[in-house]
Amino acid sequence: MKNFAELIKALDSSNKTSVKVDALTEYFHNAGDTDRVWTIAILSHRRPPRPVNTTLLRIWAAELANIPLWLFEESYHIVGDLAETIALVIPVSKNHSEKTLTEYVQEMIALKKKSDEEKREYLRTNWLALNYYERFVFTKLITGSFRIGVSQKLMTRALSKATGLDEDLLAYKLMGEWDPNRITFQNLVMEERAEDYLSKPYPFYLAYAIEGEPESLGNCADWAAEHKWDGIRSQTIIRKGGLYVWSRGEELVTDKYPEFNSFLGVIPDGTVIDGEILPWIDGNIGSFNDLQTRIGRKTVSAALLKKTPVIIKAYDLLEWQGEDIRQKPYTERRQLLEELYGAVKDYELPLQLSDQVDFGCWDDIIMEREKARELRSEGLMFKRKDSPYLVGRKKGDWWKWKLDPFSIDAVLTYAMRGSGRRAALFTDYTFALWETKEDGTKELVTFAKAYSGLTDAEFRMVDDFIKKNTLDRFGPVRSVTPKLVFEIGFEGISLSGRHKSGVATRFPRILRWRTDKTIEDANTLDDLKAMIPK
Incomplete structure (x- = not known):
């Protein structure tokens, strides 16, 4: 925990990307394998479930600090962060723990099933045994709201420097479902196993917003355009008879959208479609508010399926016939996508092609943007015709031109x-x-x-x-x-x-x-x- 707390302190103390990457690289060089796995998990939002509710945390911290609860609450409102407030009000300690991050996380997982008195005693013991920053990090983990100024991309860059593996390959390895309790660093990062990739999506390619007018992109003949749909960005994967639907937030959401099971047996194996999940009500695109009735539901009832059906608006093809085609030019990928859609459209699948906008030059596209709201789109997307499908947010090839709010x-x-x-x-x-x-x-x-x-x-x-x-x-x-x-x-x-x-x-x-x-x-x-x- 000492090393992990020092890492978080270093990350929290600087806004410079280079400083953060260096701190993470050094940590990944020196940490034990299980701590490295849990660090990757925590920084990519795979935190253990919260074992204690925040009301009890506030009560017990106030007791230990020997202050009335109202004073703790006032302090909390001033500080603005519960873990930081607890770390500040509890008596100062110069101790530090010799336990590893993994040991603490395992204790927190086991703590969830224990009685309130056992939880109270565990917290008191550890709050008093840790110095300020270790206590802060420990409490952050307990609250389950561990947020620090490190993106997945930045963490992947540091891991690449520490291991010598390619950044894009690492981004791919870290996507999808994996359990930090069950996987080793060797399995997660270092080993190359084909079966691990059966359900995994590719890292998403993200667009930058245009500042100003689209004329700044240069020759309009170099660009393709389509509407920017306001739904859930997704990848739909069909491999070896299995269907996997991933959201851009790296959540496997297949069970939330049973409509897409109809793709099996129609769309061939070895296909990955990049698109947008949209509500499709009475033959029209619904609002994002309609889609929210489907988000977060543990079970999807027949009534909800009937009330708020969904479709996928497909706009890119990332894998075809089992081959990763992301490096092909956009126009080639788009041609393959159109051929795929043409072959399956008579099956009445919940799949539509995101139509390209036919425009002569920039004056035409300005007029098209004005139609966006009536089409339930957020604006327009521009994609350079010769562009590959890259990883993350890269300037140059993909741009979004959203409507004024x-x-x-x-x-x-x-x-x-x-x-x-x-x-x-x-x-x-x-x-x-x-x-x-x-x-x-x-x-x-x-x-x-x-x-x-x-x-x-x-x-x-x-x-x-x-x-x-x-x-x-x-x-x-x-x-x-x-x-x-x-x-x-x-x-x-x-x-x-x-x-x-x-x-x-x-x-x-x-x-x-x-x-x-x-x-x-x-x-x-x-x-x-x-x-x-x-």
């Missing part, structure tokens, strides 16, 4: 403190719009939350206003005098029975502070509902 002027009504460097400021806001009641009176109705889009100086000014204009407190939440108006942007909108406003917005954020407007100038809930695509 929806926007509406709303009133700030509630606020919470932020986290990290903004933990001392109120930066997490709730916004409302006007609704006219039957008796003609108007009230503000909550519709969205947002916490990004202002400058540091603006956040400080809003924080000052909130502290001086608090109407009431509900735990960490403050009710604020309705006076400030902000322009709120969002990517999508749909009706929702789960929200008080009756509307769900997708990716809300602050576009600007409307200091030129009073709350009477803010928009209404009817204005918001009028934006919902028909």
Whole structure:
């Protein structure tokens, strides 16, 4: 644990990629094999399940620190991170543990089945036996919310430097389902076994956003274009009679979409399709809100399958007849995809081809982008015709040109403190719009939350206003005098029975502070509902 804690401290202490890669490389050189496996698992979000709920953690930490719970809660709201708060309030220790990361993780897994008193004693013993940073890392693991500023790509780069293996190969090896409790470092990283790859997807290729206009891409004849669909990016794999559906988040979701079992026996073995899972309701693409009814369900009922069927919009072919074809030019892969689709389309599969946009040059494509919302797309994708299918986010060959966001002027009504460097400021806001009641009176109705889009100086000014204009407190939440108006942007909108406003917005954020407007100038809930695509 000492070495792992020192690694996390090094990663947390710098914003420089080179420093983080060097720290990880040194760690992977020196750590034991089981600790290396668990480190890879933790940094790629394969954490052990949380053994203790956070309410008990707060109570027991306050007891050990000999402070009242209300003071711990106030400290937590200021610090903004539970593990950091616990590490700070518990008496200082200069000790460090000789146990390995693996030993601690195994103890945490076993702890889940123990009584509350056994959990309390385990935590007290270890909190007092660890120094500040070890205690912080230990508690992070206990909470199950271990987030650190390291991407999968950065970790893979360091592992490549430590092992001498190719980055793309490592990215491939680390994808898919593997259990850090059962796999060795040799099996996971070093060995080359064909059967391990049967269900594994390829690393996804991601696009950069265009800054400005598409003319910056150069000669339009070099580019293919299609719509950017708003669903779940996926790879559908058919190998040796098996079907495997992976999301971009490296989650195996085959059982969530039983419709796709119809691909077996029709689409040939040795096929991997890159595409988007979309709701397909009454012959039309539904909203992302419709798709959310399918996400996270442990079981998919017959009623849900009927209410919200799904399809795959296919836009690339990564493997064909068992051959990895990612290095072929995009136009060749696309031709093979079109031939595949043409051969199976009469089987009425939940599979559609993402049509390419026929355009002469950039003026034509601007007009096509304007149709995106009525087609339920987010905008357009541009792919260089001779481009291979690369790994991760690479500039040059794939670009996305999203629609400008929806926007509406709303009133700030509630606020919470932020986290990290903004933990001392109120930066997490709730916004409302006007609704006219039957008796003609108007009230503000909550519709969205947002916490990004202002400058540091603006956040400080809003924080000052909130502290001086608090109407009431509900735990960490403050009710604020309705006076400030902000322009709120969002990517999508749909009706929702789960929200008080009756509307769900997708990716809300602050576009600007409307200091030129009073709350009477803010928009209404009817204005918001009028934006919902028909």
